[in-house]
Each structure stands twice: as structure tokens, then as C-alpha cells.
Amino acid sequence: MSKTKSRNIFIGVCVIPALILMVIFMFIPTFEVFRMSLYRWGGFSNTQQFVGLDNFRLLWNDMNFIRSFQNSILLIVVVAILTFIFAVFFAAILTKEKVRGGNFFRVIFYIPNILSIVVIAGIFSAIYDPSNGLLNSVLGMFQLDTFQQMWLGDQKIVIYSLAGALVWQAIGYYMVMYMSSMASIPASFYEAASLEGASKLKQFTSITLPLIWNNIRTTLTFYIISTINLSFLLVKALTGGGPDGSTEVFLSYMYDQAYGNSTFGYGMAIGVVVFIFSFTLAAIVSHITKRDVLEY
Template structure:
């Protein structure tokens, strides 16, 4: 009886999580995979089986390469700023010199995370405005007026303008995760480095980086997978335009499903996004080898 209860109690505690995952993750995932073999609209009562036709359309879709490239641009730039730069920023704020002002700057950098993405999009829409925007006005003020352009209306700069807004909002969150990781590093390691005559840069690479490698892995995983799923920023700022120069896979999926009313192909795009995110996550896990003995 006691042995049965010892088995039953963990099952009872795990059951709500299992039900939640089945209801909101795994069942919809398999349902979406099933839908990718059909052609149907949002309100259609029947579905037409088309086999691999949606996947053939996917490989011939001229928007997909642009969207994938934009997602990869998002991922690379996000890793540089949201992981690498955020780690440097966290290390600086945890330095003894900045101890008194660190709480103030933590709030300053974290505040954009708490602001609604819609509000931030309106703010950056004003900053990027070609006539009265702050960015072009600043460039003109410092004598670089020739560099001014319609940032969101230019096919070359639109995606980078969207990515810049995303970095401004998200860097504070990753920075706070790194601050928590750095605060857990034993002070003895820094004291030993001081005795050995190590400078701040040497301590950063020899003490801080190795000690927060688990946090680096987690933050990189969050950032890269999030870059594959990015939707709000490009949809609100440019809706994938001009043309489809700032299109991402998630925006393309939304437009196919809810604008063009092609839910079967939208399901195919969703499956491809999932597979791409899963593959990148597995690659990162394999390369990082975190949590394993050296």
C-alpha cells in the first residue's frame, strides 16, 4: 500500500502538466501536421485532401527564401546584441565600481521589456518617420543628413529597422538573466584572479564566461528559437513590406491563413517553422554540451 502511494503521488502532481501539454502543445501540433495535407479555409465545413501539394507549393514559394533569410538575420543579430552584448552589460553593472548606480541602470535597461509591443511600435514608427522622425533629424543635426532615408519604406533597410527595435526592447530581459547568473559566481574566484594580477577583461573571459556557460546556452536557445517565431515586430511595423522584403515565416504564415484564407498551406508553413526551430535547438544542445562532465 505504501509503495503504491509512493508511485501514485508523483503521478498526481505530474498529471496537470501532462494534461496541459497534451491539450495546448502536442494535440494541436499533430492536428496541424494532419491539416497540412488538406486544402481548406477558416470557415469551410469540409477539407480537400491534396497530399504533398502544400509542401510542393512551399518549395516553389518565392516568399519563403526571403522570409527564412530574414529570420536568420534576426537570429544572428539577436545573438550578438541580446546575448553577447547583454552579457558584457551585465558584467559591467555587477562590477564594484558601478555598485551604487547599478540598480538605477537595471531599471532603465529592463523598462522596455515591460512596455507593450504596440506602444513600442508606435514609438519607433515616429522615430523612423522620413519627414519628422527623430533618427533622420538627428542625422541632419550631426551633418549626416544624406544618410537619412525612409527606413521602413526602403526594401533594404526595413528588416534591419525592425530588428533594431526588437533588440532595444529585449536586451534588458537577457541582461537580467545574466546578472542573476553572475551573482551566483563564488567571490573567491574573482579574489584569486585579483591575486594573480588579472585585469577586468581577463577576469571576464577566464572567470565570468566559463561560470555562466549554462546561462549563455539557455539565453542563446531562447533568442534563436524566438527569432524563428518572431511575428509582432515585423507585422506591426511593416506587415512584411515593402513588398515582402521584411517578411518573416510567422508573418507569412499569418497572411496565408487569415488574409488569403489558405489554412492548409498556413499549416504547412507552421510545420516548417516548428521543424526549423527544433533542428536549431538540437544543434545548440549538441554543440554546447552543457550539463555534462568535461
């Protein structure tokens, strides 16, 4: 047996099991979501009625779905912007400045990312408690009683309370990613810029950001996908979609319709919309942020 044939057999043995698992657990379920979105089915009976695009027509007239859509968009925008700002800021400080105990701070920042979302929900439930919660207590300590709120009970601000928890959870993960990119930038670039009289801010905007831009582009896609996924878990663990449905997001509403109201086909129609929306938005963001690759 030739070396080429042996090599091909070895590659096939390694790849085929992964392909089989991908087909079973990704491709087939995805196909089933699209297929079941065309049926009216309760999910627990053998009766499946083909209705074509009727589920999608109902969807666009469903004000509860539209509200969950708006909430998801708001979370994606707010969480992405705030997480990016804080993650880049802290990454720059810990990478470029001589901070005592830098490794300690890296660990501390990363801890929220390894916590269960249920634990995070418990933490922020205590923080947002209107009577004895940390946030209102701190505001009261600084005589800012007018800013004290029912953080999880006011329909106008509760979605922003969820955004705060998601940002806190995500900062450490993206900070580490940005730090790895920043650490690879030659120190001579900054030394040359300093000799030319460039300020720290100018160095950051002219050297650091352009040279880590490919990493930033990648994380922007992560922001979108992770916010859609984690917002569902946090809503279920922290607010249950309340008050009065004001924190319902894409996936929580899909779950309620598919398994709570026994309208499985309608829930899968929502899943199809989420699937298409996620990939479309990620593709648009990737195209908009495309830049020439800078080499050094």
C-alpha cells in the same frame, strides 16, 4: 492506506490536470497542424481535399516563402549576436563594477521586456519617422545628414530596423539572467586573477564567460524561439510585412496564407516547416555549444 499510495495519489491529482491541459492545448493542436498540412482547405468550408505532400512541393517553389525564410534567418543571427553582446556587456558592468544607481539601471534596462509589442511598435515608429523621428533628428544634430534614411521605407535596411527594435526589447531580460549567474561567481576568483596580473578583459574571458556558459547555452535557445515569435508580432504591428513584402517572416507569411488568402492547408505546411526548423536549429546550437561543466 499506506503513505506511499497516498503520496502517489496526491502526485497524480497534482499532475493529471496539467497533463490534460497540455494534451488539449499543445499536443492535439500540434498534431492538427501536421495533419492539416496534408490537405487543401480554405479554412471556412467543410470541403477538405487530401493532397499529401503537394503543399510542401509548392512551398519550395514559392519565392515569397523563401524570402520570408531568409528574413527570419537574418533576424535570428543579427538579434542573437547583438543581444548577447550588449546583454553580457551591461551585465558585467552592473555586476562587477561599482556603478552608482545600479539598481535603477537594472530596472530601466528591464522595462522594455514588460512592454506590449504594440507599444514597442509605436515607440519605434516614432523613432524611425523620416521627418521628425528621433533617429534622423540625432543624425542631423551631429551633421550626419548623409546617414539619414527612410528606416521603414527602404527595402534594403528595413529588416535591420526591425532587428534594432527586437534587440532593444530583449537586452534587459537576458542581462538580468546573466547578472544572476555572474553574481554567484566567488569574488576570490577575481582577486586571485588580479594578483596574478590578469587584466579586466582577461578575467572576463577566462573566469566570467566559462563559469556562466551553461546559462549562455540556455539563452541561445531562447534567442531562436523568441525571435521567431516576436518578429511576427512586430512585423504585424510595425510594417505589416512591407514595403513590398520585404519584412515578411516565417509566421507572418504563414498567417497571411492561412487566414488572408484562405489557403489554410498551405499555411499549416509553413507551420510544420517552422516547427521543424526551430527545434532542429535549437538542437544544433545546443550540441555545438556543449562544454564540460565547470564546478566551483
